[in-house]
Amino acid sequence: MAELNSKIPQGPLETKWTSYKSQAKLVNPANKRKLDVIVVGTGLAGASAAASLAEMGFKVKAYCYQDSPRRAHSIAAQGGINAAKNYQNDGDSIQRLFYDTIKGGDYRAREANVYRLAEVSNNIIDQCVAQGVPFAREYGGLLDNRSFGGSQVSRTFYARGQTGQQLLLGAYSALSRQIHKGNVEMYTRHEMLDVVIVDGRARGVIVRDLVSGKIERHSAHAVVLATGGYGNVFFLSTNAMGSNVTAIWKAYKKGAYFGNPCFTQIHPTCIPVHGEHQSKLTLMSESLRNDGRIWVPKKLEDAALIREGKKSPLDIKEEDRDYYLERRYPAFGNLVPRDVASRAAKERCDAGFGVGETGRAVYLDFADAINRLGHNVIEARYGNLFQMYEKIVDENPYKVPMMIYPAVHYTMGGLWVDYELMTTVPGLFAAGEANFSDHGANRLGASALMQGLADGYFVLPYTIQNYLADQISVPRISPDLPEFIEAEKQVVDKINRLMNIKGKTTVDTFHRRLGHIMWEQVGMARNEQGLRNAIEEIKVVREEFWKDVKIPGDAFSINMELEKAGRVADFLELGELMAKDALMREESCGGHFREEHQTPDGEALRNDEVFKYVAAWGYKGENTEPDLIKEGLNYEFIEVKQRNYK
Amino acid sequence: MDLTLKIWRQPNASSKGKFVTYKIKDISPGSSFLEMMDELNESLVTKGDEPVAFDHDCREGICGTCSMFINGRPHGPDTGVTTCQLHMRKFKDGDTIVIEPWRARAFPVLKDLIVDRTAFDKIVQAGGYVSVNTGGVPDGNAIPIPKVDAELAMDAAACISCGACVAACKNASAMLFVGAFVSKFALLPQGRIEAHERVQKMVAEMDRQGFGNCTNTGACEAECPKLITLENIARLNREFLAAKLGARKGENVRGGGGI
Secondary structure, three states, X not given: OOOOOOOOOOOOHHHHHHHHHHHOOOOOHHHHOOOEEEEEOOOHHHHHHHHHHHHHOOEEEEEOOOOOHHHOHHHHOOOOEEOOOOOOOOOOOHHHHHHHHHHHOOOOOOHHHHHHXXXXXXXXXXXXXXXXXXXXXXXXXXXXXXEOOOOOOEEEEOOOOOHHHHHHHHHXXXXXXXXXXXXXXXXXXXXXXXXXXXXXXXXXXXXEEOOOOOEEEEEOOEEEEOOOOOHHHHOOOOOOOOOOOHHHHHHHHOXXXXXXXXXXXXEEEEOOOOOOOOOOOOEOOHHHHHOOEEEEEOOHHHHHHHHOOOOOHHHOOHHHEEOHHHHHOOOOHHHOOHHHHHHHHHHHHHOOOOOOOOOOOEEEEOHHHHHHHOHHHHHHHHHHHHHHXXXXXXXXXXXXXXXXXXXXXXXXOEEOOOOOOEOOOOOEEEOHHHEOOXXXXXXXXXXXXXXXXXXXXXXXXXXXXXXXXXXXXXXXXOOOOHHHHHHHHHHHHHHHHHHHHOOOEOHHHHHHHHHHHHHHHOOOOEOHHHHHHHHHHHHHHHHHHHHHEOOOOOXXXXXXHHHHHHHHHHHHHHHHHHHHHHHHOOOOEOOEOEOOOEOOOOOEOOOHHHHXXXXXEEOOOOOOOOEEEEEEOOOOOOOOOOOOXX | OOEEEEEEXXXXXXXXXXXXXXXXXXXXXXXXXXXXXXXXXXHHHHHOOOOOOOOOOOOOOOOOOOOOEEOOEEOOOOOOOOHHHOEHHHOOOOOEEXXXXXXXXXXXXXXXXXXXXXXXXXXXXXXXOOOOOOOOOOOHHHOOOOHHHHHHXXXXXXXXXXXXXXXXXXXXXXXXXXXXXXXXXHOOHHHHOOHHXXXXXXXXXXXXXXXXXXXXXXXXXXXXXXXXXXXXXXXXXXXXXXXXXXXXXXXXXXXXXXX
């Protein structure tokens, strides 16, 4: 394949999606019943897609590795979901949400996709309200909004600090209704281990029943991967322990191109790392930056005394505090986008101003907001977050400023998809965080929930139908075709290979080593030498893994070490591709910061002449360099500028 | 901290289980309970033993996956937290900690500390939704909702479906879970429309799944990591009664769902 066809409809930006919908092919109700769709993953994108497709009449099979579809990691999103409703009368519009998203993504996302996202954002709110999602309300009974990083309007809808949970429960309820009606077959505690291609089209998946260990073949006319992001390649991240790259990585190895793998979001407000046995990082919603002020001591000696426990932040006088975001970015202050806030925190800590035991923390202080608004208002807004913080850190954030530090949170990269969310493999779709599409090089806060639900409720139901309209004469696919048997055999072989290594080192040890390489050299700031080292070091870890990993038990029952080993094996390959992508991209943009490419005052410096494209990588075999195809980004409707939040 | 752990080990659903004792040393008080379990497992795997199987995922108290019965209490000695949010500073050096799976007929043990909670999903599938399809719904602000109702609905909707209420209950009743689910819809105008049918279907499914009845001891409320209150069980009872008394099918008498 030499070119990627993104299939963007012709015409003005505002009418592209409308004209697509009016021209897309439809499938009549009698034929819908004869068409099967597999949806892997039941987070916001997967559950909403499975429910919507089943409501339309397609026969859906849905899979999740959790014990219930309601536990997918979308549930942990705290802050909110954006929509261009302009309920606050503060000048918001679809155009502005579109513009903020493109700009926030540092001009590395497709205009047409992002415009569509902004366009359907309003439908999402309506849909969720109709489902009974208990969004926050004003006293008059109407919906409340809050503001979020990267925008100057209040367009974020929320349900306390549990917005992701409430939206997922909405989608889960819709999915449950379709399960009850028999339109969705739900497979819980099942993990997808390969995609099956028949005559060039995705026709099914191989899954492992995580309870019995049984390997199963499942077929369909189309396959949707809504399997989330791959932040756990860094070992420590805010992702759930089970979040993994396996589904999309298998798709990549079966021919689906992988878009911008190196675009990783480091979230600025997480609870700092405490020790070597730490298993995951906990995020504190970015919404806290609405009322919290971020600072470090102005004097190096104060920072040192705090680190030694000889001074408390409350001892630091106002004039000795450096509110560095307000100082550097007077226009956006504490509400700069995530990548900017994260790098600024790292910069201060690298310069010796960090606090906490490790010096890898900055303060997020609510004293001013509590004085201004009162304890009760702050409690109503953030009560559960404050409680969570106190449980973990054992300090009361109403009295002592919170300590925060950036952590890996989201991956903008993912399977390359066209305007229809189809990968380069016909019949294989990717939705939500699993695709690369809408966030460019950096995602704005409260936009992940928006994209997941946009894809699942309002985009895929149209685009998948356009594909399936050509499949109505294809009878139900048999899972006994030779392609299925062969794919199953490969999965079984790989499991046997893992079980038979019988080495000495635990899976987590390898995962930690990989995570360390990734965080140090493919993390918040990257440079050529570090990336080259990372590629070599990952290879070494990978070789050792396949010689020395230790997995007790057998493959015919619940075996969590085996599950982890399969995921880590894929992370060990993905990590290398991420480093290669980061090495190739000789510019800084959004969350991708190359130390060689920065402005004199340390801001990201893009190179639009050369790198205004999506990098799509194709798998060419185990010891062969992957193929790189560039999808040029044409900005017809907005002017590309250097981002400026000052 | 040095600790003695007595952990329920059971190879699979059909075999008998037993307690096995483990000693573990040098646990940091800042570790979470599950990080302590990770350390134990890391040492078991290193020795070539099978690690203790337990459910966990988000490790921030929201997915509802973790489910340990610790020293006789679901999610352990702290209040308002899940096991993953429980920290070792709540224990003392030298303590013996007894760790069991949820015990309830409707939650069969799959392995060690892992139980099957599909019964909860079945109850939701029976009626835990507003029957609207994607698309064709009114504008979000076309349905104004009193703030107090929205807040009460959100209090109920905070349930994470972990099953601690069932584990805590001597009758293994799921009334708090079902009460929370019924309440979050009953309190909102979108949910009122099907309120009577919903409550009857969910209660019938709850019985079918083998959960016991409520005898108002309040253990569920005391152990709920999301602090869901007994008020939701009271509301469930009122809704159920009103639905049964509502006589004609489809007639929608408000079951005292508000405050």
